[in-house]
Amino acid sequence: MSRLVVVSNRVPLPDKAGNPPAGGLAVALHAALRERGGIWMGWSGKSTGEDEPGPLSIRENGAIQYALTDLTDRDVAEYYNGFANRVLWPICHSRIDLTEYARREMAGYFRVNRLFADRLVPLLRPDDVIWVHDYHLIPLAEELRRRGVRNRIGFFLHIPWPPADIFFSVPVYEAILRGLCAYDVVGFQTDYDVENFAGCLRREGVGEPLGGGRFRAFGRSFVAGDFPIGMETAEFAAIAAKSPDDRRIREMARSLGGRDLLIGVDRLDYSKGIPQRIEAYERFLRSAPEYMGKVIYLQVTPASRSEVPEYASMQETVASEAGRLNGALGTVDWVPMRYINRSIRRPVLAGLYRLAKVGLVTPLRDGMNLVAKEFVAAQDPEDPGVLVLSRFAGAARELDSALLINPHDAEGTAKAIQRALSMPLDERRERWDHMMKRLLSHDVVQWCADFMAHLEPPTHRFLPEPAPAA
Numbered sequence: 128m129s130r131l132v133v134v135s136n137r138v139p140l141p142d143k144a145g146n147p148p149a150g151g152l153a154v155a156l157h158a159a160l161r162e163r164g165g166i167w168m169g170w171s172g173k174s175t176g177e178d179e180p181g182p183l184s185i186r187e188n189g190a191i192q193y194a195l196t197d198l199t200d201r202d203v204a205e206y207y208n209g210f211a212n213r214v215l216w217p218i219c220h221s222r223i224d225l226t227e228y229a230r231r232e233m234a235g236y237f238r239v240n241r242l243f244a245d246r247l248v249p250l251l252r253p254d255d256v257i258w259v260h261d262y263h264l265i266p267l268a269e270e271l272r273r274r275g276v277r278n279r280i281g282f283f284l285h286i287p288w289p290p291a292d293i294f295f296s297v298p299v300y301e302a303i304l305r306g307l308c309a310y311d312v313v314g315f316q317t318d319y320d321v322e323n324f325a326g327c328l329r330r331e332g333v334g335e336p337l338g339g340g341r342f343r344a345f346g347r348s349f350v351a352g353d354f355p356i357g358m359e360t361a362e363f364a365a366i367a368a369k370s371p372d373d374r375r376i377r378e379m380a381r382s383l384g385g386r387d388l389l390i391g392v393d394r395l396d397y398s399k400g401i402p403q404r405i406e407a408y409e410r411f412l413r414s415a416p417e418y419m420g421k422v423i424y425l426q427v428t429p430a431s432r433s434e435v436p437e438y439a440s441m442q443e444t445v446a447s448e449a450g451r452l453n454g455a456l457g458t459v460d461w462v463p464m465r466y467i468n469r470s471i472r473r474p475v476l477a478g479l480y481r482l483a484k485v486g487l488v489t490p491l492r493d494g495m496n497l498v499a500k501e502f503v504a505a506q507d508p509e510d511p512g513v514l515v516l517s518r519f520a521g522a523a524r525e526l527d528s529a530l531l532i533n534p535h536d537a538e539g540t541a542k543a544i545q546r547a548l549s550m551p552l553d554e555r556r557e558r559w560d561h562m563m564k565r566l567l568s569h570d571v572v573q574w575c576a577d578f579m580a581h582l583e584p585p586t587h588r589f590l591p592e593p594a595p596a597a
């Protein structure tokens with residue numbers, strides 16, 4: 128079996144005992160790396176504070192090597208905060224209005240991709256299979272090809288791919304599109320993303336589908352398809368099932384004083400639709416005043432990308448909206464909303480999801496949204512809560528038994544909240560069963576195996592397992 132080389136902006140390092148950090152993606156990729164041996168390369172998350180990036184630091188953990196590089200302040204500003212998070216992120220989430228394009232930042236993005244390519248080439252073996260993750264590193268395959276790398280290279284985009292008219296508003300869209308077409312397998316979260324990508328090739332007149340998921344563009348052929356990412360469903364459900372014994376969860380339950388809990392969990396990001404959600408919740412309370420004092424909405428929102436101005440201003444918007452709501456509708460013994468601006472560990476989140484009657488996942492646009500899946504996986508099968516889910520989250524393509532809403536329609540979302548809180552047990556169970564079956568059969572291990580089956584060189588793919596020695 129060939130080695131696997133994973134490249135991503137962030138690298139989830141294992142703890143001192145060698146265990147991967149919590150989170151489906153990290154666990155699944157570590158399992159694949161452990162089985163085949165390989166390398167996980169990426170940015171260390173630090174900057175050197177000097178004009179030169181740091182040397183590649185290699186750390187060994189069994190069969191896995193972690194290859195990390197510190198970037199310069201300028202790299203972080205131009206590549207990560209700049210082009211990746213102020214151009215590609217808003218464009219892919221259909222927010223042209225929030226895009227801040229600057230040539231200097233675009234140059235920094237391509238420069239860091241060249242740096243990654245320069246540093247990866249000496250580590251590669253001829254039959255390694257390379258799997259690159261996410262929008263930070265789209266040009267990497269093309270840079271590797273320029274350096275003579277002939278290995279199979281796959282790419283998975285964790286965020287949405289936008290419609291052609293939106294994508295074409297990026298001044299260097301052609302270089303980005305050509306960069307994607309230099310991979311052998313390009314994975315998207317949903318069929319809608321694949322359609323949008325195919326639409327870009329067609330509209331630009333640079334490529335065409337060949338059938339069976341194959342495309343020809345810029346003089347080469349490759350596979351593009353949807354590979355919706357899963358979670359570690361069974362493990363997460365088991366943690367949630369034990370959570371009623373957890374002191375923190377018992378205290379939280381006590382603090383609710385018999386009120387029904389609604390929960391939202393999102394990085395502080397404009398794509399997550401948090402202000403629109405608060406507005407819908409307020410509409411719900413005003414239109415169904417019998418629920419005043421009977422429900423509590425907990426919003427868990429760790430800060431994210433705080434050096435990007437649009438994120439800093441989101442912080443103020445959400446805090447002031449939460450304060451306004453509590454000021455307007457709260458009473459001396461009840462606040463309608465609890466707002467936490469820090470990260471909570473996933474085992475505790477599992478317990479909070481299970482405690483909640485309603486999960487509010489209402490992004491304006493989201494590649495997948497694993498919180499939606501985690502909320503479902505954490506429920507008590509005998510008395511499951513209800514997921515209110517934006518139709519614009521990738522997760523809605525699979526979780527179609529959730530109450531699907533349009534986050535731009537505050538009134539519709541308010542009605543869905545009321546429906547969720549009053550849904551009979553039979554209907555809750557039926558909806559939950561349907562979603563849970565899907566999450567169990569399409570978990571993150573399966574996702575990883577599906578992608579690898581497409582990426583593996585054909586000779587490896589169809590070779591039978593060697594017979595065990597007699």
Ligand SMILES: O=P(O)(O)OC[C@H]1O[C@H](O[C@H]2O[C@H](CO)[C@@H](O)[C@H](O)[C@H]2O)[C@H](O)[C@@H](O)[C@@H]1O
Pocket residue numbers: 137261285286356431432493494495496497
């Ligand atoms: O690394 P950060 O800049 O702090 O951002 C965190 C991650 O955000 C994005 O997550 C996406 O991937 C999820 C898993 O596939 C998906 O469910 C979600 O819809 C996406 O937004 C980003 O794509 C990651 O690279 C970041 O690490």
Ligand SMILES: O=c1ccn([C@@H]2O[C@H](COP(=O)(O)OP(=O)(O)O)[C@@H](O)[C@H]2O)c(=O)[nH]1
Pocket residue numbers: 150392393394427428429469470471472473476495496497498499501
């Ligand atoms: O306080 C928090 C908030 C979120 N998460 C985790 O962060 C991930 C968020 O992934 P998602 O796909 O929902 O959105 P992203 O932040 O990647 O855009 C999920 O696994 C959450 O359980 C966490 O561990 N603690």
